Amino acid sequence: MxxxxxxxxxxxxxxxxxxxxxxxxxxxxxxxxxxxxxxxxxxxxxxxxxxxxxxxxxxxxxxxxxxxxxxxxxxxxxxxxxxxxxxxxxxxxxxxxxxxxxxxxxxxxxxxxxxxxxxxxxxxxxxxxxxxxxxxxxxxxxxxxxxxxxxxxxxxxxxxxxxxxxxxxxxxxxxxxxxxxxxxxxxxxxxxxxxxxxxxxxxxxxxxxxxxxxxxxxxxxxxATKPYKWDGKLRPKSGLLKVLAHCPFVKWMSDHISDPNVRIREPLKYALITNLARFQGGREAIHDILKRDWRKNKYNEGVVDSKITNALQNGGPQRYATIRDLGWEGEVPDWPASPAGWACYVDLDGVLGKLKSVKGKERMDALRVHFIEDFHLLAYQRAADWLTKLSQDLQLGKELLERMACDAISDADLEGRDLKDVLKGAAGLGASPEDRGRIIYRWFISNGGLVYRDRDHRGYWIWEGTVYELGNNQPFHTFVWRITGLTHEGIESRKIWAALKAETDTQGTYLNSFSWIHTDGNRNTIHVHLNSEVDRILRIDPLGATFVENGSNADSILLAPAPKMSPVALVQLNSTGYQNALLEYDNLVLRNLATTRNNQLLVGCWAMTYPLMDYVKTLPHLRFDGVSSSGKTRGMELISQFIYGDNHLKKATEAANYTDGARNPLVLLDNVEVANFNQGLGDFVLTAATGITKEKRVIGTDHDTVLEKVHCLVATNGIENLGKTEHINRTLAIKFDRWQHPSPYWSERVYTRIAAARPQMVSAHMSLVSRVLAKIASGRLEWWQDYLEVNHPGHAKDRSNSFISLMALILEELLPALEPACQVEVIVSDWVKVQNQQGKEVAIESNQIVGYLEAILEDASASPLVVDETFRNWGYEVKVIGRKVIGTASQLHHTFGAVARRKGLKYEYKDARQLAMRIADTAKTLAVGEATDGVVVTRNFSLKTEKDRTKTTIYTFDFDGGRPDDSDAGDE
Structure with missing residues (x-):
């Protein structure tokens, strides 16, 4: 139409x-x-x-x-x-x-x-x-x-x-x-x-x-766009009565609404509503005035009620200056700024008359009531003059009155008051720094601020959706300066801040942790801060995803925004919109990854796990490897654009990585090779994967420690495989090859398209998380873990079984939209087979023990006739018979050390005991089947262990006894 x-x-x-x-x-x-x-x-x-x-x-x-x-x-x-x-x-x-x-x-x-x-x-x-x-x-x-x-x-x-x-x-x-x-x-x-x-x-x-x-x-x-937040509290009716009695605009509206010669347009009516709606009895007063409109069809009770609700939720009282611009021709008073401000009017003559009419204890009680209910409404100079007058007329000492007024400030209604004026008045009354600290705290709470403390006694203040950490940091200093006009320098200021810290530590709501995510596994409920709303966080459970207030929600969950997360406006999606958004994710992100289709799906599921990471213990590191210009860096950029809305690949120090990993869901490290994969970086990646905590000494002390715990996924890229044994089974390695797997959108414009589609993709992602939570609640995660243990026992990445199971749940949601003809079990099995094959290849290529054994065989083949004499000269203690290397742990230890010295290598095993443990680990990692009669078979060799008459273990490595792994197959 x-x-x-x-x-x-x-x-x-x-x-x-x-x-x-x-x-x-x-x-x-x-x-x-x-x-x-x-x-x-x-x-x-x-x-x-x-x-x-x-x-x-x-x-x-x-x-x-x-x-x-x-x-x-x-x-x-x-x-x-x-x-x-x-x-x-x-x-x-x-x-x-x-x-x-x-x-x-x-x-x-x-x-x-x-x-x-x-x-x-x-x-x-x-x-x-x-x-x-x-x-x-x-x-x-x-x-x-x-x-x-x-x-x-x-x-x-x-x-x-x-x-x-x-x-x-x-x-x-x-x-x-x-x-x-x-x-x-x-x-x-x-x-x-x-x-x-x-x-x-x-x-x-x-x-x-x-x-x-x-x-x-x-x-x-x-x-212009700053959201308004009403705390749900109506101000006392006594304030409304003052507005009705003294405000010239409200009186003009009441007097002229029924006059046919005066045309009052809707914006002026709405201005009236914004000022009266905030008081107890205000709704009734609004109806009483507007229902007298001489244009009878201009009043509708339900419509007016809707406008009252809208005015309370979406803005404060409109000011006289604005009302004048809307067409009101009345005289704008010098005070107050808005009609609602008349609630602060005090009839001092009436107060003085009442005080004079009583004596003794009754007068002191009346004074206390006056200081709590009315005195704090007075401007600074007017309050000082008033105390002087009270002292003279009531014949009471001014210091006594000042002390009574000062003590009453903390008990007064500070809602809506200008804190700077309140503190100025308190200082004029002789308030101590500690008194002013308590006043600031009371004012903050009275005006909708939220206060929290954590287990380490750190305090957090929330104001209009922004979280400030209480302490010596510039955002908090700036905030306090803005509301109080006080700096953090000087003895008095330090006492005020000490009082604020004490009030926060004793009265703030307790927080167990402060992060961008909170997971309640018992209720299968997740809260995440996606920067999508200024003062709200997303609550996800098996029934769906809804926004709740940050901090003041029913679960008392306070989250910090992930600093790298670009704001995104989530949208409501029906079933068609949900599927279309997942298709956009596939077309713009996954299909542009220069790898096999099954690997594209693996990476897509891995990236979608970050809101669910608390459901698994191991978070495997994602590794993109390939030759130069194979699409590795671009692949990580695509993931970063989807999750963060920007490119956050980086090279950073160890300390920066720990900070990043504690505050953001994903750390992306570019061009990580063996040469720069040092102990510190390796520990960081391992810490993120295992969830362990790093403890270190606080600088400047000899007894205090601080715990560093990262809470994130980690992705790296590079040309070489990193190859450390402790990382192999906690790494998902993806081979990239842009020439074999070209991207449909290689142009940089794909990033613009991702940005445009990101609200829909992230909205679909959060809906998918809700559906996965429902699967977890039904026991589907455990089903997948059992499936992997039964069908792929002992594979190279079995420490990541729970994470692979989580990815399988995500794949169950993705496949109906992306590849409806495919079976989840087939793809997951292929993931495991490919990762198992790659893991064992990397383990063999990078395994030092295999390298030492092959070097010994090479040396033996180079001098077959004088091998015993040569070996003795080189310090080799093992025996070589054909392609067998035989020796005890001690003999192998001394021989490997000699090999390392001859070839200029760093030998990392400290003693024979450590080497024996590494041999056992190598055999387990490289085994292609179960051990039979004490013989472990790998693709390179077989290993037989037996005891001699002194109960010493003899190791026999037979390089003619290895065999291929029949299970090595996949989509690679």
Missing amino acids: VTKNMNYTEDHLVFNQTESASMNGAHINNITFEITLSVSTQEVTTKEEAKKVIDFTQHTFVASPDSDELAGLFQTRLYSTNTWASGCTNDAYAGMTGVTLDFDHGFTIGEAQDAFQDFNYILHTSRTHQFAEDGIAEDRFRLILPFAQGSLAFTSGDEARKVYKKLMELYPQADKACSNPGRKFFPSTRELNTPFLLDVHVTGKYYSVDISNVPDDDDARSS
């Missing part, structure tokens, strides 16, 4: 296809106006298509009430009143030709037409207009207000933000998320089959915005 020239009368909606009509008493003439818009270069038919569009060009349109061109534009192309030098990013912003407001809640089409009827505007409904989102069908529409034609207006990003900051103050019902310099608007596509309505309103008057009174403060870049 497409309707143009929609006009709202006092009684009903009138749709007129051909002629102009009267709209709320304003005449629409037949003149036109011009408007320049940034328009996408391609048409789209769905929202999913629109998310991928990044190219725009500018077009000037002649807007008239019967414009078919505009009707088509708003249904098929993205547009904006912002312009850009290229693309559509904040950084490329060049200027604006007008403003666009997006309304989803709390503002009807008729109200918008009434509010803006004096101006040229274009109003069109959006994709979800009257669609029952969350069970509620509402008017959802965009309002375009063009500026007069000419040069671009507000040509800097900061000016653009100020424009929308001003508009969000004037029209708080508008969507604050649609106000950044890079904002583009999706078309009203037809997939939901909602009615499309278009109103081109022509008056000849262009809209303009004055930003001269918009403050240029530190928060200018975010203030």
Whole structure:
């Protein structure tokens, strides 16, 4: 359904296809106006298509009430009143030709037409207009207000933000998320089959915005879009009564709402709602005033209730300056800034009269009540003058009154108070630094702040969704400076901070840990911080994924954002959207990995395990190897772009890796070869894989220690295999070859496409995690572990069986969308076979014992006639018979040491006992079957162990006794 020239009368909606009509008493003439818009270069038919569009060009349109061109534009192309030098990013912003407001809640089409009827505007409904989102069908529409034609207006990003900051103050019902310099608007596509309505309103008057009174403060870049958080508490009714009695705007609204000669438009009514709704009894007072509107059809109880809810949840009280800009012609008082501020009004004459009317204990009790309930509402100088007057009129010492007032501050209602004024008043009353520390803590809690402490007595403060660690760090210093005006320098400041730490440690909510993830295995519930919401975290359980408040949720879970995680806006996906998003993950990420198809699936499942990592003990290191330019680095970049939204491959110090691994879900190390895979880096990779904790001494002490525990996946790439025995069975090695496995999207533009599709891919990933949790709850993880133990016993990567089982659960979700004809068991078995084959090859190639034995045989073959004499001269103590090497652990130890010295190698075994243990480990690692009669068979040799008459173990390595491993097969 497409309707143009929609006009709202006092009684009903009138749709007129051909002629102009009267709209709320304003005449629409037949003149036109011009408007320049940034328009996408391609048409789209769905929202999913629109998310991928990044190219725009500018077009000037002649807007008239019967414009078919505009009707088509708003249904098929993205547009904006912002312009850009290229693309559509904040950084490329060049200027604006007008403003666009997006309304989803709390503002009807008729109200918008009434509010803006004096101006040229274009109003069109959006994709979800009257669609029952969350069970509620509402008017959802965009309002375009063009500026007069000419040069671009507000040509800097900061000016653009100020424009929308001003508009969000004037029209708080508008969507604050649609106000950044890079904002583009999706078309009203037809997939939901909602009615499309278009109103081109022509008056000849262009809209303009004055930003001269918009403050240029530190928060200018975010203030327009900064989310508002209401703590759910209503202020006392006594404050409401003061507002009703003293506010000139509220009294004017009450007096004129029923006057037919005064037309009060919706924005002024909403301003009234934003100020009265915050008080007990405010809802009733709002209804009492608005139901007296002389235009009876302008009052609807349910609609007003909805506006009250919207005002409480989405913004603070509108100020007098804003109300004046909305058309109120009354006199703006010097104090307070908003009508709601009259709640702080104190009738000092009345207080003094009451105090004089009582004596003795009753007077002191009344004074205490006054200091708790009223005194703290007074500004600093007024409070000082008032104490002087009380001292004189009541004949009480001023020091006594100051002490009473100071003691009362901590018990006073500090909600909504300016902390700087409170502290200034407290200092004037002689408050000690410790007193002021307690006041800061009370104020913080009273105004919605959250306080936590962990097991190491570290404190965390949460304010408006941002987590600050209490201590000597710049973010916390800056935050405290912003709310208190105090620095951290000086003796008094140090005492204040000591008091804050003590209050936090004794009263803060206890936290077991502070990370980007929290897993409750008993309830199969995961909380993760994905930077997708400013003050909310994602809670995932077998029933789905929902956002909850960070810290103040039902589970009291507080998480830190992963610093490397780029913000991503998660979206709701139906079953089709879920499958399509997984296909995008496959097409953009997995199929661009230059390896076999089964390896692509393995890497894709490995990357998706990070929210589930607490369900397994071993987190195998992912290793991409291949020759130069084989696609290894690019493969890791693709994984990084999917998880982080950016490229975070790096080379770093050991300390930096531990910090990174504790704060982020994935560490990606580029170009790691044998030469730089030193003890420190090897320990880090092993620590991440096994989950063990590294303990080290605190600098400057001889007794304190600190624990370093990484909580992440680790991926590396390089040309060589790393080959250390302790790493082989905890590494999943993937061979890359760009020439044998070319990528469909080798162009750098694939990263742009991943960025555009990332909200859908990450949303599908979180939904997949929920489904995997349901499988875990049903026992499916244990089923896969049993499957691997039965069908692939003793394979080279068996320490990672639980992790492979977790990947199998993910594969069960991926395959129906990606490869519906394939069987999960077949692919998982291939993973194991390929990894087993590669693991044993690496173990053989890098095994020092095998290397020493082969060197001994080579030396023997070079001097077959004088081998005994030569061996004695070289210090070799073993016997060589044909292709057999025979000796005790001690003889092998001395011989291997001699081989190492002759060849200039570093010999790492300290004694025969250590070597014997390594021989046993080598035999187990390289074995191709079960030992028979004390003989272990590997692909290189057989090893027979037997005791001589002194009970000493004799080792016989027979290099003619090895055999291939029949199980070595796979997709490689």
